[in-house]
Each structure stands twice: as structure tokens, then as C-alpha cells.
Amino acid sequence: MNDALAGLVVLDFSQVGAGPTCGMLLGDLGADVIKVEAPGGDIGRKLGPPWQNGESVVSMSFNRNKRSIAIDLKHPAGPKLARRLAAAADVVLESFRPGVMDRLGIGYAALREIHPRLVFCSVSAYGQTGPWRDKPGVDGIVQAVSGLMSNIGEEDSPPMKVQVPAADMTTGFLAFGAVLAALRVRDLTGQGQHLDVSLYNSALMLQQSALASYLASGEKPVRSGSAAPYSAPNEAYPTRDGWIMIAAYHEDRWKALCEVLGDPPLATDPRFATNPQRVANRKALTAELSTRLAAHGTLEWQERFETADIICAPIAGYDMVMDSPQLAHNGVLVETRNVDAGVVRMPGAAFGDRDAQSRVRRGPPAIGEHSREILGQFGVAAGDIDALLATGVVQQRKDKQ
CATH class of the missing domain: 3.40.50.10540 (Crotonobetainyl-coa:carnitine coa-transferase; domain 1)
Incomplete structure (x- = not known):
């Protein structure tokens, strides 16, 4: 071209x-x-x-x-x-x-x-x-x-x-x-x-998705930081030494995430069993995941999650971006x-x-x-x-x- x-x-x-x-x-x-x-x-x-x-x-x-x-x-x-x-x-x-x-x-x-x-x-x-x-x-x-x-x-x-x-x-x-x-x-x-x-x-x-959501519901969006307002978990979480972005809102990946975190019962907790429930109880979900993620560093979690086909990435500064093999x-x-x-x-x-x-x-x-x-x-x-x-x-x- x-x-x-x-x-x-x-x-x-x-x-x-x-x-x-x-x-x-x-x-x-x-x-x-x-x-x-x-x-x-x-x-x-x-x-x-x-x-x-x-x-x-x-x-x-x-x-x-x-x-x-x-x-x-x-x-x-x-x-x-x-x-x-x-x-x-x-x-x-x-x-x-x-x-x-x-x-x-x-x-x-x-x-x-x-x-x-x-x-x-x-x-x-x-x-x-x-x-x-x-x-x-x-x-x-x-x-x-x-x-x-x-x-x-x-x-x-x-x-x-x-x-x-x-x-x-x-x-x-x-x-x-x-x-x-x-x-x-x-x-x-x-x-x-x-x-x-x-x-x-x-x-x-x-703002295609946000405005379409507002036009359908009439509800103004609530600022939610790194979190996607329509799915969870789909945001950045703290680890022992940094931050990691996790997108595990599809049911199979949500269950896999709980397995890797060493807490399979969390997947069927009534507050978190479906995506709408996880979105509605996002603060509680964030607290649960943040506690577990504090046990290890970002790169260790990334390796574990990727092995289980969980979509994730470290929050990269530009120095990390410049060192990226994909770049x-x-x-x-x-x-x-x-x-x-x-x-x-x-x-x-x-x-x-x-x-x-x-x-x-x-x-x-x-x-x-x-x-x-x-x-x-x-x-x-x-x-x-x-x-x-x-x-x-x-x-x-x-x-x-």
C-alpha cells in the first residue's frame, strides 16, 4: 500500500x-x-x-x-x-x-x-x-x-x-x-x-457504546476508572508489585480465573455467578480479587493466566511498551x-x-x-x-x- x-x-x-x-x-x-x-x-x-x-x-x-x-x-x-x-x-x-x-x-x-x-x-x-x-x-x-x-x-x-x-x-x-x-x-x-x-x-x-447504552436506558454512566461498565471482571487490579488488566467476564474464563486464584467456589458465589451480577456487585468483586491478587507479582500472574487462556496484560508504561517484542x-x-x-x-x-x-x-x-x-x-x-x-x-x- x-x-x-x-x-x-x-x-x-x-x-x-x-x-x-x-x-x-x-x-x-x-x-x-x-x-x-x-x-x-x-x-x-x-x-x-x-x-x-x-x-x-x-x-x-x-x-x-x-x-x-x-x-x-x-x-x-x-x-x-x-x-x-x-x-x-x-x-x-x-x-x-x-x-x-x-x-x-x-x-x-x-x-x-x-x-x-x-x-x-x-x-x-x-x-x-x-x-x-x-x-x-x-x-x-x-x-x-x-x-x-x-x-x-x-x-x-x-x-x-x-x-x-x-x-x-x-x-x-x-x-x-x-x-x-x-x-x-x-x-x-x-x-x-x-x-x-x-x-x-x-x-x-x-463514544458509540456509551451513548447507545444511555439512549436505551436513560441512565447517565457512572465513572468507573479502568472498569468496563457492561462487564466484570474487566478492569485493572493491583498485584503485589504493580497492576494487571484482566478481562475474564465470559463464563468459562470467569471460572478459569477462580481456579487459577485457588478459589473455585468464588465462581458460583450468588453475587458473582453471572456477568450482570458481577457488574451489580463490582465493588465486592474488586475487593475479593484484589485480596487474592496481592499474593503474587504482575508477571507471575500474567504467566499463570495466559496458561489458562485468561485475557490479561500488565499496565505498561511507555518504557515497557518500547521493550515489547510485539512492537x-x-x-x-x-x-x-x-x-x-x-x-x-x-x-x-x-x-x-x-x-x-x-x-x-x-x-x-x-x-x-x-x-x-x-x-x-x-x-x-x-x-x-x-x-x-x-x-x-x-x-x-x-x-x-
């Missing part, structure tokens, strides 16, 4: 996490992704720590397999230049507030007139229409207003957010799928379309190189088995690293490029001029 999208040109005007993730995945599959950013750079470049030689590791993690052109869209000539590039592209990604691209003259309605095959994907907090259209929003805010934060943490704890940018990443993945579907429709009909992908809708889709086998981690930061490591696009992993063709670009190169690719004459650079419409890294 490395070259599945070879030949496609993507203009990525998006910033921070959601839109850039979509652009990155398209680049992973071979598309020529051109990151269009202001001379000061995508605002995501300011996210940190950590920094690597002054560059944001967070930003670089969203922007491999792209080239960068820095265009001042506030300059009268900037939107005109962007329009020229878009007229020769296959996909435009943008994450400005709704209406900004239209005011610049490079929104979908304007571009469709000159390029009806264009796939135009807008990524925003709440969507291009509706009462919240103009509200600003970022990952944490959307986690709050979508109900996601009300589900995270323990029952008596304050609201918590998912510490990875879950709304951003989910939106990026969904935008990626939407773009691929729109490209397929274009192949069939010859027509592009405008895609409206929002963090809010993505966060709701992420090493899958080849998920990739190395990229940024002209300023040097070598940067990150998870790659794991679309399938090892032979289907995407190649890293380019590291995360510096601001305007490829401006001159890109303009030449789109047929801008050398003298005109010099003029654009001289007037500040376009910025180019000095060492690349």
Missing part, C-alpha cells in the same frame, strides 16, 4: 493535530502532501515541551511525508497564489474557522467553479453549519462538551480528559476515511465534494529526519502486516523548506518566484534559497 495514492496532490492548510493527521496518513500512502502554512508556521509548531533542537516534537509527530510552503494569506497576493495551487490539486484540507477560506476566496464554492473534481475537506470544532458553527474549540474543550470527560476517572474523582488528544486523532482518522471515500466517488462520477468533519461529531462517534516485530515505530531537529522517532502508519507498513519518504518539514521547489512544480516561473519571495508573499528557508 506504500504507493496507493501516488500521483495525488494534497494541499494541507490545516493546523495542530486533527487535519494534519489526515494529511500525514494520505502522505503515508504515497500522496504528495504540501503543507501550506503562514510564514510564522502552523500554530502547532509552538506546542511543547518536549522540544528537539528548538522544534516541537508534538508538531513533528503529525507532519511526516509532507513538504512545506510558507504563504502569507493576509497579503493580497497570497490567496491568489493559493488558488493557483488548489486549481492543480486533488485534495484540499483546511481547519480554519468556518467561513475563513470563503472570505479569502479559496473556499469550496469558489474553487469548485474552476475545479469541479476537487475534494475539499474542512475540519472544524463543531462543523460548517449549526448553532455552534462559529464557536472556537480544541481537543480538551470538545472532550468536555461531548460528554467524554464525564466518563473518565473514578466515581468520586473530578472530571478528567483522555491525556492523548483523542478527539483530534479520531477526527484525523475519520477525515482520512472520508477523503478516501470521496476520491472513490470522484473516480465513479467525475465530481468532487465538500467534506464537513468535526471534532464534536468525531468525539460522539468515539519490535510489527515495525510500528519509524525514524524521520527534520532539517533542524535531526532524527525524530514516532509511530508510523500501521495499516496491516509488516509488508503493508508505509514508508517514510520525508521527515517533518521546516517552515517553508520547499517553497521554491513547490512553486516550480506548479509552473511558477523563476522570476515570479523571486518576486514572491522578495515581497514576502512566500517565505523560503534561507539555506534553501
Whole structure:
């Protein structure tokens, strides 16, 4: 799949996490992704720590397999230049507030007139229409207003957010799928379309099971920490030296768990005999299991449980994750190189088995690293490029001029 999208040109005007993730995945599959950013750079470049030689590791993690052109869209000539590039592209990604691209003259309605095959994907907090259209929003805010934060943490704890940018990443993945579907429709009909992908809708889709349960029962979920609200035992338990996640809620595995714990009668205790009873009596169940699990360490329990075909795993810190033999086998981690930061490591696009992993063709670009190169690719004459650079419409890294 490395070259599945070879030949496609993507203009990525998006910033921070959601839109850039979509652009990155398209680049992973071979598309020529051109990151269009202001001379000061995508605002995501300011996210940190950590920094690597002054560059944001967070930003670089969203922007491999792209080239960068820095265009001042506030300059009268900037939107005109962007329009020229878009007229020769296959996909435009943008994450400005709704209406900004239209005011610049490079929104979908304007571009469709000159390029009806264009796939135009807008990524925003709440969507291009509706009462919240103009509200600003970022990952944490959307986690709050979508109900996601009300589900995270323990029952008596304050609201918590998912510490990875879950709304951003989910939106990026969904935008990626939407773009691929729109490209397929274009192949069939010859027509592009405008895609409206929002963090809010993505966060709701992420909560499929929880919201379906609420709609059926009318009962708000109770924050239950690591525990799944619909099954037990299915949560993290303390051991003598750490924590272990156990998913033994199917009846055969529940009985096997009690056998390994040395207490077969626990399986038929009236409080715990069925999954609904175990869910209803979760606190008592947790106390019983925690007492027994304190007898041995995590890795010893893991070995015993896996021998009995009980699904489990240690609660791994990132240091343990990096030492995982499965991680090493899958080849998920990739190395990229940024002209300023040097070598940067990150998870790659794991679309399938090892032979289907995407190649890293380019590291995360510096601001305007490829401006001159890109303009030449789109047929801008050398003298005109010099003029654009001289007037500040376009910025180019000095060492690349």
C-alpha cells in the first residue's frame, strides 16, 4: 500500500493535530502532501515541551511525508497564489474557522467553479453549519462538551480528559476515511465534494457504546476508572508489585480465573455467578480479587493466566511498551529526519502486516523548506518566484534559497 495514492496532490492548510493527521496518513500512502502554512508556521509548531533542537516534537509527530510552503494569506497576493495551487490539486484540507477560506476566496464554492473534481475537506470544532458553527474549540474543550470527560476517572474523582488528544486523532482518522471515500466517488462520477468533519461529531462517534447504552436506558454512566461498565471482571487490579488488566467476564474464563486464584467456589458465589451480577456487585468483586491478587507479582500472574487462556496484560508504561517484542516485530515505530531537529522517532502508519507498513519518504518539514521547489512544480516561473519571495508573499528557508 506504500504507493496507493501516488500521483495525488494534497494541499494541507490545516493546523495542530486533527487535519494534519489526515494529511500525514494520505502522505503515508504515497500522496504528495504540501503543507501550506503562514510564514510564522502552523500554530502547532509552538506546542511543547518536549522540544528537539528548538522544534516541537508534538508538531513533528503529525507532519511526516509532507513538504512545506510558507504563504502569507493576509497579503493580497497570497490567496491568489493559493488558488493557483488548489486549481492543480486533488485534495484540499483546511481547519480554519468556518467561513475563513470563503472570505479569502479559496473556499469550496469558489474553487469548485474552476475545479469541479476537487475534494475539499474542512475540519472544524463543531462543523460548517449549526448553532455552534462559529464557536472556537480544541481537543480538551470538545472532550468536555461531548460528554467524554464525564466518563473518565473514578466515581468520586473530578472530571478528567483522555491525556492523548483523542478527539483530534479520531477526527484525523475519520477525515482520512472520508477523503478516501470521496476520491472513490470522484473516480465513479467525475465530481468532487465538500467534506464537513468535526471534532464534536468525531468525539460522539468515539463514544458509540456509551451513548447507545444511555439512549436505551436513560441512565447517565457512572465513572468507573479502568472498569468496563457492561462487564466484570474487566478492569485493572493491583498485584503485589504493580497492576494487571484482566478481562475474564465470559463464563468459562470467569471460572478459569477462580481456579487459577485457588478459589473455585468464588465462581458460583450468588453475587458473582453471572456477568450482570458481577457488574451489580463490582465493588465486592474488586475487593475479593484484589485480596487474592496481592499474593503474587504482575508477571507471575500474567504467566499463570495466559496458561489458562485468561485475557490479561500488565499496565505498561511507555518504557515497557518500547521493550515489547510485539512492537519490535510489527515495525510500528519509524525514524524521520527534520532539517533542524535531526532524527525524530514516532509511530508510523500501521495499516496491516509488516509488508503493508508505509514508508517514510520525508521527515517533518521546516517552515517553508520547499517553497521554491513547490512553486516550480506548479509552473511558477523563476522570476515570479523571486518576486514572491522578495515581497514576502512566500517565505523560503534561507539555506534553501
